Amino acid sequence: MFCSGKKSSTRQLAPKSIDKQLGIFALFAISTYIMVNLHNMASLDLDKRLEIEKNQHNIPNNTGSIDYVDVRIQSILKAANITIFEEDIAKQLPTWDVVKSMYGDKPVIHGLETCQRYREMIKPEDRIIGPAGLTNTGTNLLFELIRTNCAMPTGGKIHWQAPWGKHELSSSRLNRTAPSGKGINQTIFFPFMMIKDPFSWMNSQCRHSYGVTIWNSRHDEEHCPNLIRRDITDHDEIIPVKLFKNGKKHESLLDVYNYWYGDWEREHLKFPHLSIRYEDLLFHGKEVMKLACECVGGNFTDTFKYKGESAKGNEGGHKGSSGMVKALLHYGDPESRMHGFTDRDMRYARGNEATSELMKKYAYNYPGPGLQ
Numbered sequence: 001m002f003c004s005g006k007k008s009s010t011r012q013l014a015p016k017s018i019d020k021q022l023g024i025f026a027l028f029a030i031s032t033y034i035m036v037n038l039h040n041m042a043s044l045d046l047d048k049r050l051e052i053e054k055n056q057h058n059i060p061n062n063t064g065s066i067d068y069v070d071v072r073i074q075s076i077l078k079a080a081n082i083t084i085f086e087e088d089i090a091k092q093l094p095t096w097d098v099v100k101s102m103y104g105d106k107p108v109i110h111g112l113e114t115c116q117r118y119r120e121m122i123k124p125e126d127r128i129i130g131p132a133g134l135t136n137t138g139t140n141l142l143f144e145l146i147r148t149n150c151a152m153p154t155g156g157k158i159h160w161q162a163p164w165g166k167h168e169l170s171s172s173r174l175n176r177t178a179p180s181g182k183g184i185n186q187t188i189f190f191p192f193m194m195i196k197d198p199f200s201w202m203n204s205q206c207r208h209s210y211g212v213t214i215w216n217s218r219h220d221e222e223h224c225p226n227l228i229r230r231d232i233t234d235h236d237e238i239i240p241v242k243l244f245k246n247g248k249k250h251e252s253l254l255d256v257y258n259y260w261y262g263d264w265e266r267e268h269l270k271f272p273h274l275s276i277r278y279e280d281l282l283f284h285g286k287e288v289m290k291l292a293c294e295c296v297g298g299n300f301t302d303t304f305k306y307k308g309e310s311a312k313g314n315e316g317g318h319k320g321s322s323g324m325v326k327a328l329l330h331y332g333d334p335e336s337r338m339h340g341f342t343d344r345d346m347r348y349a350r351g352n353e354a355t356s357e358l359m360k361k362y363a364y365n366y367p368g369p370g371l372q
Contacts, residue, residue: 003205072096073328074285079286080306080324086241089325099283101365102334103197107288108363111273115295118272122188125155131297132170133194134260135213136204138278139166144193145285146349149301150293159184162191169260170267187271189304190296193264196278197364198355199255199337205253208339213253214242225253225347226304236344258354265358282327338367 026209069077077084085091119128131139139161147158163181164172170193196204205213205223215226223230226239229341242249243256250256253369268275273296280288286304293300306324329337341349349355350366360367 021264051212058068069093071093072099073332075087076283076285076306076328077324079304082324084325087330088096092329093325094328098334099332101277102332103277103283104363107284107291108277109280109291110361111268112273112291112295114272115274118190118295119297122190124153124297125192126185126188127152127156127296128159128184128188129157129190129192130159130161130166132134132166134196134201135167135210136201137194137196138281139194141278141281142194142276144307145281145289146192146292148305148307149289150298151301152296152298155299156296158230159189163189169263171263173267173271191271191273192292193268193273193275194278194281195261195275195358195362197337198254199349200279200331200357201257201368202253203339207329213256214245214247215239216259223342224340225345226347227252227254228342230342236348240347252348254349254352254355258358259353262354275362279331282331334368341367 008131061190069084070093073093073096084093109217129152131138131142143158144161151160152158159180161178161180162168162173163184163186164174164176165178168178177186202225226241227238229239238252239255240249240251241256243260247321248259250259264275274292276288276292283305289304290300338346345365358364
């Protein structure tokens with residue numbers, strides 16, 4: 001074998017040199033891991049990011065969230081035991097001026113004049129209260145808030161729905177009994193009727209129909225709320241729907257809203273009640289619950305608590321329902337009300353007299369320009 005006689009050019013690295021190179025490699029790996037995870041966090045949808053925040057920072061908020069969050073919004077978050085640490089989420093939360101522009105500065109409650117009559121008519125131990133309202137109007141939230149923050153007189157009860165069915169028409173009172181309402185005297189039941197802005201309600205039905213809204217047309221299935229067909233341009237063709245499988249056929253989704261609340265307007269003078277806006281549970285929860293509790297002779301809590309997660313839970317048809325932060329972001333954003341509506345949809349909605357009367361009574365404003 002030929003050998004040159006020269007020493008090999010391969011060098012053995014000194015221990016210090018190896019440590020230095022390993023340190024550089026480790027630093028590079030850690031930096032890469034951090035950058036990848038930051039990218040992944042940025043790409044997570046709002047639901048996942050809020051869930052991560054909940055798991056990492058689920059502690060009482062005694063000083064408020066990030067400083068520039070509106071003070072009134074901070075108080076709402078505090079009542080729900082929620083602290084916001086992510087700056088970009090905090091920046092999306094509404095200011096109180098925006099909330100006022102959408103819903104006014106004070107809650108709108110009808111029926112307060114019937115409270116004394118109910119207290120005089122019904123003995124404290126016989127009083128039964130609970131929610132009623134169209135689907136997607138906050139009936140579950142009201143039930144959770146009232147049972148958490150209101151102590152009924154001894155013997156009084158808080159029921160999770162009206163004995164005739166919380167989503168049933170008001171004219172069903174005394175004419176229908178829900179399975180959970182058996183044995184309840186409907187004449188002594190005090191309903192808290194829930195209502196939501198019609199444009200927000202239609203969007204809610206698009207997101208969470210719970211299987212009760214059945215479109216009677218196969219046209220424009222991706223176009224929701226499906227008021228006017230998009231594929232016909234020479235005239236406006238309204239898309240009819242049904243509410244519940246065997247329900248009445250309605251001219252449009254908006255007509256479902258008008259029909260349900262039109263029935264309430266005809267019936268509600270026959271019995272004591274309160275009519276409450278969903279948005280007021282969200283932005284004026286403590287004030288509204290105090291009025292509702294004292295209306296029926298209950299004792300309101302000294303430490304108001306708000307349910308931070310969705311009052312509906314996340315099972316079955318309620319999966320994906322709004323929790324507190326998502327609700328503040330959604331219902332505090334004027335543009336969210338207009339999602340999915342075309343100019344033709346809005347012309348149809350604005351021209352509906354029944355909708356106009358309901359919006360006027362409950363102090364809702366029509367959405368502004370900038371439709372899709």
